[in-house]
Amino acid sequence: MTPNAASPSAPSRRSFLASSAVAAAAVAGGMPLLAACGGSDTKSREGTTSGKDAKKLLPAYVANNVVTPDIPAKNGSAVGFTARLDLAGLKTSVPAKLGKGGKVTIMSPFWGSPPKSDNAYYRAMNDLIGVDVRWQNQDGNTYEQKLGAVLASSDVPDVVVVPGWNMNGKIPNAVISKFADLGPYLSGDAVKQYPNLAAIPTDAWQRSIFGGALRGLPMPASYVPNIVPLYRKDIFDKEGYEVPRSTDEFMALAKEITNARAKRWACLDMKWIAFPAFGVLSGAEKPLGWNLVDGKLINRIETPEYLEALEWARKLFAAGVVHPDAEFGKNAPDPGPKFAKGEFLIYANDLSQWWSRTTEQAVQNPQFKVWGMDLFAHDGGDPTLWATQPANIFAFVNKKASEAVVRDVLAVANVTAAPYGTKEYMMTNYGVEGTHYTVKDGVPTKTDQGNNEVMNAYVMVAGPAATIAHPDFPEVARGQVEWQQRMGAFTRKSSFYGMQITEPSRYTNLGNDLEQMEDDVVRGRKKISDMQQWISDWKSKGGDRLRDWYKKVLDDNGSAAS
């Protein structure tokens, strides 16, 4: 059910990290073996907490006015920074070290080659925070297995980072039984000791409630849908193509673009664009796929719009306007080189690729210009978009940790959650000036040492409100934030938006093969009627019971969406 795993054009986990956009991934299945994760916690492990109960737990929100963004957040967008970086003008958001010098071990997923445990970046960060952080960087691709094993053992590190896409099988239960309630340190006004944590949006804190207690330190994200139809603006401008505003216009344009003999096709798989075009509920996470309509919970796959969206995506394949690589589905190669070559002109992916594709080509292919197309409604009107989750990566503190350790962890989080434009943000994200990065014409560029050392470690603990800042390509940053703001105006929140919901484990594998089914239908290997049969089976195999379960969760807790 995740855009991540959905298609070659869907966003990767890493791009999720990058953009702060939500690419939630409640992939059903995962670790069936985590049998030893039980704990002595007697609170319910299923369901959620919202409404009045949640209000008591949530930290107070105190806006951080240390830095004023160039583009303030609107309609759920990230804040945008487009100005050149002025090192001398960096603000300080943590005037005094809050750390007490203790030792904290943090286990976190890592994509790439982790630096040596004793390096200049880690030393500088630890010095800034006043805590001796020891990193256990684990391979991000096998993190779920490692997580399952570590949580089942008695030797859990002080802090464990858990991305939403790894919350499968028994892991949500283990999170509740193994990790500490941070409420006493953060709920209500207590959070004010940590000003950067107090500036984290309440939606993100709401998502950090697990098993009736505030357990997670969140990495906030914009709730505006993160999947953008990216297109080659340079070729569009040259050929005089107009950006389409309806599915019919898209099809007409796609046919105009496609010339298989000249090795040019219009697009890759557009399934994840078809869904918003027809107003289908979000597929980013299982709970987001449910919505209360006239007193009855409806799942996204039960709506006629869902089938219409699949049918339209199928028509694109049938019309031959989709690049042959898309036939491979999940196994398709990286679209980058063929997009750069111009073999196809449109593909759907995470918002962050808008910038990463730009920077990849900037040196060698200066005329290359990628831009984000507005999501369109199938009939040319305003689209109905559905919000994704406002936080999807969490850091948890071991239940056995002493108060001193918890305080030190919060000191770490208070630095890593510093907003853009502060010294703490620069240190967290770029390292030490002169060692890890240099600034030329207001653009920070990492040195080799910076590239090797300043990679995803501290940023995983907690983050500031969703931020987009690209001093190297300010027009891209503006484009991204403005896209979010325009799309945010059409974005609605479904019934379970913002809630951390743990489904009963008996439903874990329900609907596991949905994506494969979708891909087969879209590629013409199966018929729409097969999909209808699949949906009918899904209902009888547990979908209807799951609906009742969700209804009870909603009745008991109310919705967090506002």
Place this chain on the structure above:
Amino acid sequence: MTAVLDRPVSDTARKPRWWQAPPRPVWEEPPSRAGLAGKSIALGFACLAILFPLWIVVVTSLSSRRTIDEAGGLVMVPKDITFVAYRELLSGGQVTRAAVISVAITLVGTLFSMTVSVLCAYGLSRTGTLGHRWILMTLMATMFFSAGLIPTYLLVQTLGLTDTYLALILPSAVSVFNILVLRGFFMGISPELIDSARIDGAGELRILWQIVMPLSRAVLAVITLFYAVGYWSAWFNASLYLNDQDMMPLQNVMIQLVQKQEAPVGMGQAIKTGELSGLAVQMAVMVMALLPVAVLSPFVQKHFRKGMLTGAVKG
């Protein structure tokens, strides 16, 4: 060949000329030109089918981002040769250190695995030894039922092996399949040889060392290769049991290097890749991973061929 030579001459002389059996089977005749050409073409295609993907891998690993983008991915015709992907892989000494670790793990692990497997297989090949059947059944049961990931992790952790190199060797040290193949081979050795050695006063270890093992060179070479390739290619145990990055073996470092090219976008984690393409790094990693196997395989090939056949028949 002997059948042909032994054929009585008078027998062929009595029959009409058209009936005469050819003096040699057809496959021993010198090939006709057409046959030779056909064979050459067929073998040429077979070689091409193997070499062409390798060629693409090598050429892509030596190409710049521009060439890769122009080709829309994999490069077939080299345009510009750049070693930037290899430089990226080998800079920082991380790969070198990891390679030393991998070689050491492979050597020590293979030696250990072979010692245990050969001793076990020899013991089990002597039918009638104490508890022979029971031990065999127990071993075979582990082929069908495994404890699963978490119990194994808990065992390794309880033994205090996490963050030690032993965690990369012990959990996968013994393969029951390999033991069965060895046992099958050992059982095929003539019992008279062993009996005569015993009459000469040799003990079991001496019989194993001086009679059985020299006669089993082929299968030992194959099983050694199986274990060595297993240790060389293993990465999951390291990612599960090791936390210290400095202890990671080569395969894990390679995976990390490939991911590095894909991973850090946005949030100030950009790597200005410039002329370096992620695809080139992936291909360079493939070349480096292939290299040791490609270098070693010609030396063990003859044993491998013989041993595979033995294992297939006797296993």
